[in-house]
Amino acid sequence: METAQKRNNLFWNGLIGLMILAFIVGVAYWFWSGYTKLPVLNRAPNFTLQNLAGENVNFTDYNGKVRLVEFIYTNCPDICPVTTAKMVNLQKDLQEKGIWADKVQFVSVTFDPEYDTAEVLQKHADAMGIDQSGWTLLRGTVEETQKVVESYGNFVEKQSDGTFIHATRSLYLVDAKNNVRKVYYMGEEMPIDEVLHDITKLAKE
Structure with a gap:
């Protein structure tokens, strides 16, 4: 017992x-x-600009996808092309993971629409290896693009030689619910491994 x-x-x-x-x-x-878990920094400002076909694209059209948003101009001598090249490498990694275009969308907005016509942006996309099935390039009028840049808290100023002074911490990670979750430095300081890790994490939320 x-x-x-x-x-x-x-x-x-x-x-x-x-x-x-x-x-x-x-x-x-x-x-x-x-x-x-990545914190929610703020809501991503909505905007409407034109794609390379001249069609209006609303940023919220991509709700449901994780978005990486960059502000560029194709005449940029350093930061912009380096950032885009790193994003192309990310594109390849995301394609291998099977989440490119389905769960992830890249968005590039030019703040030099006078030079960056649809034809110029298309040549830029071809030269850089951009896969437009999951990467949208957008442009508008000078006033429209300036408004978008400012709405994201960015700073851009055109110089007399046609170049621009602009903020280097202006690569935005937006989740599927349209929240800004992180902001990264562009150019050589862009933390590509960290960005890939964060995108993958948000794609699973």
Whole structure:
């Protein structure tokens, strides 16, 4: 009788121990997932510009997809082409993961629409290796594009030689619900591995 009682006590003690362990693991995972989750910085401003076919595109047309948004001009001598080249590498990684175009959309907005015509942007896309099945290039009037740039808290100023002074921390990660989740530096400082990790994470949310 005493042996049976001991076995019974051992069973219940073991069960309680497992329940406590499961609770601790659950709480730890809850804290970990909350800590590693990308914060919501703010809502992504909506806008309407034209694609290379001259069709109006609303930014919210891509709701449901993770978006990486860059502001560029094709005459840029350094930061813009370096950023786009790194995004092309990301494009290849996302294609391999099977989430390109389906769950992820890249958006490039030119802030030099006077030079960056649809034809110029198409040549740029071809030269850089941009896959337009999941990457949209947009333009508008000078006033329209300036308004979009400013709505994202960006800074652009045209110089007398046709170049632009612009913010280098202006690569925006937007989730499927239209929230800005992260802003990265462009050019050589662009953290390509971090961007890929963040995009992949958001695509699973």
